[in-house]
Amino acid sequence: MTDVTPSNAPGQHYPPGQHPDLPPPPGTVGFVGWLKTNLFSSIPNSILTILALYLLYSAIPPIFFWAFIDADFEGASRTDCASAGACWALIDVRFNQFLYGFYPPDELWRVYATALVLILAVLPVLFDNIPFRKLLFINTALLPITGFFLLSGTGSGQDALLQTVETPQWGGLLLTMVIGVTGIVASLPIGVALALGRRSNMPIVRAMCVTFIEFVRGVPLITILFMSSVMVPLFLPEGVNFDKLLRCLIGVSLFSAAYMAEVIRGGLQAIPKGQYEAAAAMGLGFWKMMYFIILPQALRIVIPGIVNTFIGLFKDTSLVLIIGLFDLLGIAKTVVTDANWIGLIHESYAFVAVIYWVFCFGMSRYSIWLEAKLHTGHKR
Amino acid sequence: MATETIDGPKRGSLLNDQRTRAIIFQALAFFLVVVFFIYIGTNTVRNLDALGISTGFGFLDSPAGYDIAMSLIPYEATNTHGRVFFVGLFNTLSVAIAGIFAATILGVVMGVLRLSKNWLVSKLVYWYVEILRNIPLLLQILFWYAVLITLPHPKQSIVFFGETFHLNKRGLYMPEPIAGDGFGLIVVALVVALIIVPIMSKMAKKRQEATGQTFPVFWTSVALILGLPLLAAAITGFPVTYDYAELKGFNFKGGMVLRPEFVALWFALTVYTAAFIAEIVRAGIQAVSHGQTEAAFSLGLKPSWTTRMIILPQALRVIVPPLTSQYLNLTKNSSLAIAIGYPDLVSTFGGTSLNQTGQAIEIIMITMLVYLSISLLISMMMNYYNKRIALVER
Amino acid sequence: MKLGKFLFAAAAVTALSTGASAGTLDDVKAKGFVQCGVTTGLAGFGAPNDQGQWAGFDVDFCRAMAAAIFGDAAKVKYTPTTSKERFTALQSGEIDVLARNTTWTFSRDVNLGFEFIGVNYYDGQGFMVRKSLGVTSAKELDGASVCIQTGTTTELNLADYFRSNGMSYESVVIETSAEGRGVYEEERCDVYTTDASGLAAQRSTMSDPSEHILLPEIISKEPLGPLVRHGDNQWGDIARWTLGAMIVAEELGVTSANADEMASTSKNPEILRLLGGEGDMGAQLGLPADWAKNIVKQVGNYGESFERNLGTTTPLALERGLNALWTDGGILYAPPMR
Numbered sequence A: 001m002t003d004v005t006p007s008n009a010p011g012q013h014y015p016p017g018q019h020p021d022l023p024p025p026p027g028t029v030g031f032v033g034w035l036k037t038n039l040f041s042s043i044p045n046s047i048l049t050i051l052a053l054y055l056l057y058s059a060i061p062p063i064f065f066w067a068f069i070d071a072d073f074e075g076a077s078r079t080d081c082a083s084a085g086a087c088w089a090l091i092d093v094r095f096n097q098f099l100y101g102f103y104p105p106d107e108l109w110r111v112y113a114t115a116l117v118l119i120l121a122v123l124p125v126l127f128d129n130i131p132f133r134k135l136l137f138i139n140t141a142l143l144p145i146t147g148f149f150l151l152s153g154t155g156s157g158q159d160a161l162l163q164t165v166e167t168p169q170w171g172g173l174l175l176t177m178v179i180g181v182t183g184i185v186a187s188l189p190i191g192v193a194l195a196l197g198r199r200s201n202m203p204i205v206r207a208m209c210v211t212f213i214e215f216v217r218g219v220p221l222i223t224i225l226f227m228s229s230v231m232v233p234l235f236l237p238e239g240v241n242f243d244k245l246l247r248c249l250i251g252v253s254l255f256s257a258a259y260m261a262e263v264i265r266g267g268l269q270a271i272p273k274g275q276y277e278a279a280a281a282m283g284l285g286f287w288k289m290m291y292f293i294i295l296p297q298a299l300r301i302v303i304p305g306i307v308n309t310f311i312g313l314f315k316d317t318s319l320v321l322i323i324g325l326f327d328l329l330g331i332a333k334t335v336v337t338d339a340n341w342i343g344l345i346h347e348s349y350a351f352v353a354v355i356y357w358v359f360c361f362g363m364s365r366y367s368i369w370l371e372a373k374l375h376t377g378h379k380r
Numbered sequence B: 001m002a003t004e005t006i007d008g009p010k011r012g013s014l015l016n017d018q019r020t021r022a023i024i025f026q027a028l029a030f031f032l033v034v035v036f037f038i039y040i041g042t043n044t045v046r047n048l049d050a051l052g053i054s055t056g057f058g059f060l061d062s063p064a065g066y067d068i069a070m071s072l073i074p075y076e077a078t079n080t081h082g083r084v085f086f087v088g089l090f091n092t093l094s095v096a097i098a099g100i101f102a103a104t105i106l107g108v109v110m111g112v113l114r115l116s117k118n119w120l121v122s123k124l125v126y127w128y129v130e131i132l133r134n135i136p137l138l139l140q141i142l143f144w145y146a147v148l149i150t151l152p153h154p155k156q157s158i159v160f161f162g163e164t165f166h167l168n169k170r171g172l173y174m175p176e177p178i179a180g181d182g183f184g185l186i187v188v189a190l191v192v193a194l195i196i197v198p199i200m201s202k203m204a205k206k207r208q209e210a211t212g213q214t215f216p217v218f219w220t221s222v223a224l225i226l227g228l229p230l231l232a233a234a235i236t237g238f239p240v241t242y243d244y245a246e247l248k249g250f251n252f253k254g255g256m257v258l259r260p261e262f263v264a265l266w267f268a269l270t271v272y273t274a275a276f277i278a279e280i281v282r283a284g285i286q287a288v289s290h291g292q293t294e295a296a297f298s299l300g301l302k303p304s305w306t307t308r309m310i311i312l313p314q315a316l317r318v319i320v321p322p323l324t325s326q327y328l329n330l331t332k333n334s335s336l337a338i339a340i341g342y343p344d345l346v347s348t349f350g351g352t353s354l355n356q357t358g359q360a361i362e363i364i365m366i367t368m369l370v371y372l373s374i375s376l377l378i379s380m381m382m383n384y385y386n387k388r389i390a391l392v393e394r
Numbered sequence C: 001m002k003l004g005k006f007l008f009a010a011a012a013v014t015a016l017s018t019g020a021s022a023g024t025l026d027d028v029k030a031k032g033f034v035q036c037g038v039t040t041g042l043a044g045f046g047a048p049n050d051q052g053q054w055a056g057f058d059v060d061f062c063r064a065m066a067a068a069i070f071g072d073a074a075k076v077k078y079t080p081t082t083s084k085e086r087f088t089a090l091q092s093g094e095i096d097v098l099a100r101n102t103t104w105t106f107s108r109d110v111n112l113g114f115e116f117i118g119v120n121y122y123d124g125q126g127f128m129v130r131k132s133l134g135v136t137s138a139k140e141l142d143g144a145s146v147c148i149q150t151g152t153t154t155e156l157n158l159a160d161y162f163r164s165n166g167m168s169y170e171s172v173v174i175e176t177s178a179e180g181r182g183v184y185e186e187e188r189c190d191v192y193t194t195d196a197s198g199l200a201a202q203r204s205t206m207s208d209p210s211e212h213i214l215l216p217e218i219i220s221k222e223p224l225g226p227l228v229r230h231g232d233n234q235w236g237d238i239a240r241w242t243l244g245a246m247i248v249a250e251e252l253g254v255t256s257a258n259a260d261e262m263a264s265t266s267k268n269p270e271i272l273r274l275l276g277g278e279g280d281m282g283a284q285l286g287l288p289a290d291w292a293k294n295i296v297k298q299v300g301n302y303g304e305s306f307e308r309n310l311g312t313t314t315p316l317a318l319e320r321g322l323n324a325l326w327t328d329g330g331i332l333y334a335p336p337m338r
Helices: A030-036 A043-069 A089-100 A105-124 A133-151 A172-198 A201-216 A219-237 A244-270 A273-281 A286-301 A305-324 A328-335 A345-378 B018-051 B081-114 B119-132 B137-148 B183-211 B219-237 B260-287 B290-298 B304-337 B345-357 B360-389 C004-020 C022-032 C055-072 C086-091 C106-111 C153-164 C178-184 C196-204 C233-252 C260-267 C268-277 C280-283 C291-298 C302-309
Strands: B158-160 B165-168 B169-173 B174-180 B242-243 B245-248 B252-253 B256-258 C034-038 C076-080 C097-103 C114-116 C122-123 C125-130 C144-149 C170-173 C191-195 C213-214 C222-229
Touching: A043 B119, A089 A105, A089 A172, A089 A328, A089 A345, A105 A133, A105 A172, A105 B290, A133 A172, A172 A201, A172 A244, A172 A286, A172 A305, A172 A328, A201 A244, A201 B018, A201 B360, A219 A244, A219 A305, A219 B018, A219 B345, A219 C086, A244 A286, A244 A305, A244 B119, A273 A286, A286 A305, A305 A328, A305 A345, A305 B137, A305 B304, A328 A345, A328 B137, A328 C178, A345 B119, A345 B137, B081 B119, B081 B260, B081 B304, B081 B345, B081 B360, B119 B260, B137 B260, B137 B304, B137 C106, B169 B260, B183 C153, B219 C034, B260 B304, B260 C213, B290 B304, B304 B345, B304 B360, B345 B360, B345 C153, C022 C034, C022 C055, C022 C125, C022 C233, C034 C055, C034 C086, C055 C233, C055 C291, C055 C302, C086 C114, C086 C222, C086 C268, C097 C122, C106 C114, C122 C196, C125 C153, C125 C196, C144 C153, C144 C178, C153 C170, C153 C191, C170 C178, C178 C191, C178 C196, C196 C213, C222 C233, C233 C268, C233 C280, C233 C291, C233 C302, C260 C268, C260 C291, C268 C291
Parallel strands: C034 C076, C034 C097, C144 C170, C144 C191
Antiparallel strands: B158 B165, B165 B169, B169 B256, B174 B242, B245 B252, C097 C222, C114 C222, C122 C222, C125 C191, C125 C213
16 A cells, blocks of 8 residues: 555645545455455455355356257257257147146136136235225135136036036146145135134133144145045045045145144234233123234234245145146146157256246245335334 | 123023033034044945955055065065055155255255355355245155256266265165174274263363363264274274175166165255255344344454354254254155155055055054154154253243 | 035035935936046056047047947046046045056955956056167066056066066156156166056157067066946946947947948848847846947947057057957957847
């Protein structure tokens, strides 16, 4: 630092407090400064940086070349993919199967309609400042009914309004969404009941709820799915049977209900005792107290928790391929068994991985955003 | 309201008494559950009768008749389904324990690196966490398996450590140590070391509390655990020979092998769970107020001591409960082994045995109970640990 | 869940109202279609085609039953079943008939309370290897890695075969045939074993079928056939004679093209009995008189169905072999229709 700059040139004198601001020492600002403080602040840090850079160098360019530069985007079979990179023609040709499974092409508008209904139903739940919120809530409440009839139809025959589409024809992202959304919607009321039961003063009710919750949380989802596909038919009287998808949905719903119950219990515990006492002092009975005072507050707090449960459930829906349902991952595995596309498993997995990731990452961002928002509201 | 006298509640109908109502409600709930189970039970008995499947656990003694690729205990196709159960259970436990071990290490490293002042490293870890935890585990398992079986064919194995290790799509083949005469002494030495270490650490702690003098417990322990057996080995003249894997016919024979099914499952479980553990560790460390670090520094503690004695004990209190549920998740997720044919409990006992015997109810129930027991066991161990490190308020 | 509860209640009510009904045939007639259990996808035997329609050799049997009962082969609904759940699905009444390359064994017939109504495909467990391995016999497979589908009799047969020949192997267990092909093509295993017909189906979809050979050894008997629940003999008879009619039609040379013509012009009393011109076989089964004619017209005889789905003109290119008529050197033999 022996440079002679105007500010510290000899002979310059300023009255006290009049000295002009000195420029920061070189290497502490600008790009170099940023590099120094963030990447090369010490020797171990520099080593880490170099290691990280090497890792990036060895991973990113090959993937990028494979996925974009060297890739083929069009073709009718794998033989049309001449270059060394990915063969995205598979996704191009089988796009509808990835999204809807074997849903009849003529009836696809019903899937779109359901998607629209679903989006409209979810909006008022996720955001509290959108217009017509009350009206949209009616749609939300009706979602199970509208969704069911839209997707599965009202009957077969000429005069039926919507032709029946059998559940084995559902597949891909559609099936993943059906299982995920049904699981979460159905698990809410059961979860609330279980959470209330677990906090109840009645020993038998509490014991039953605790047993159920801990049992379900202690076993893998896959055993519950096996139970629903192999054991449930044995539980029913002869001649009664459910659709395989419905059995799977019941299993998934009960599974997520146990997790939901714990999330909601957290919310219930977060409500100050004063709220219960105030409600009781107002002369409200148990159900009125829960309905008007406790649950609205508790459920509000646990929305991030519910979203996180949903993310988990959304990922777990991929397990249904093990019991023979063609969800998104199931489709990804089956399309590459076609002689035209055989061996393109990496493209297929990569595509569904991106879909799963976009959904889960988006939801987790929402959850974080909401948590931050709720946090400010509750700060004392 | 205002006109009512304050005589207390009137003794009206029993139905209005809260305690009576609670009893009635519970009796009703209990009754309904019992009826539900009786209904299911009678249906099941009738259905099984019609199917001609005899209930009971007699099938556990009948021969299984099929082979299992990987087993920790001796197993042959002529063994019973009961033995299959243990083969599967040990395979489940081995991948779960290996996964917990590796995920903890990787997760802690990632969690600490996430807080690194190095911008690039911190961002890299951020994307590692966000990518891996938002993609279904099953997909990741399938992916790693698909990657592993693109390794070279056994005839073109990747060789390292001077032709003793062979890596190919059928697995990683390693030399297997075989105990010779006098190997018992080494085991005895190890046991002795394992007994001495906790006693020593207790004494060291006592001395420190009494006199303030410290004792390098960690390095002494390492020296004991490694040194004593090594000493014993030197005395007995290293009584270990190695069985090397050799390419014979289609495959390598002899030695030890890590199969791709195991590695894919283990690796996927590790990196997936580590992403969650990293977030838990990060949150735990951030939960410790920065004032603690500053206070420790002002007392003149070295940074390494600060981390070990001040930050970590406090962070652990936040970390351990969610870490427990990650361990539970990992154990339960190991059941996805079935997707790639790793012979765990669900795919052997709960899969093939179920198909061969048709005893769906017994087998699924046993499988569920096993996982439940493992879950409870892990919970108990972690709760015990949590209690030990919990803040003792005076 | 509300919907689920509603459906549960609805199912329970319908069960109560129909639970006492006489037989499967009445139930099937009432609901207007045959619910048929098929595989989750095995080329040639049962798989959804490009349009998502089920097609295949086993699927043809389902269609034939619908043609016999309703005179319309399209009145079938398919339930894909995994090997694990197929038997409970049939037992619980979820499906009316299971046509899913299921091996007829003593324990399944006797113990599990099912009725195999015949054999529609005579099969046996075989081995497929790469030509480049230079293996010509299964006896040379000592120490090999073997890909095998779990939950089937093949797993037991394989263990028995290797044990009795004093050989060892490493089993690579797979869940579905589609997975197995992928794993085999990546050479995770040297050998793929399953029913010989399945191997041919697998080979046909390999990237280069000529690189793989089937070994001559067939290590088991696998008579594959459709099955129904024990105890409803009328329904069993319909299923049995649906298959019988297809075989007899081939013996008599009745095809989908000439069925109508033969019904009116033929002088052969056997043909007339089959096609409903003489006797009351349909009525005895509780079916229309032209039941067998409908089968042959809409689905075809056994030979036509075989050629369409499995035969030499298809990618599977299977020879008739054991499945040729007894008059042509096979063992396919239907009881006489009289």
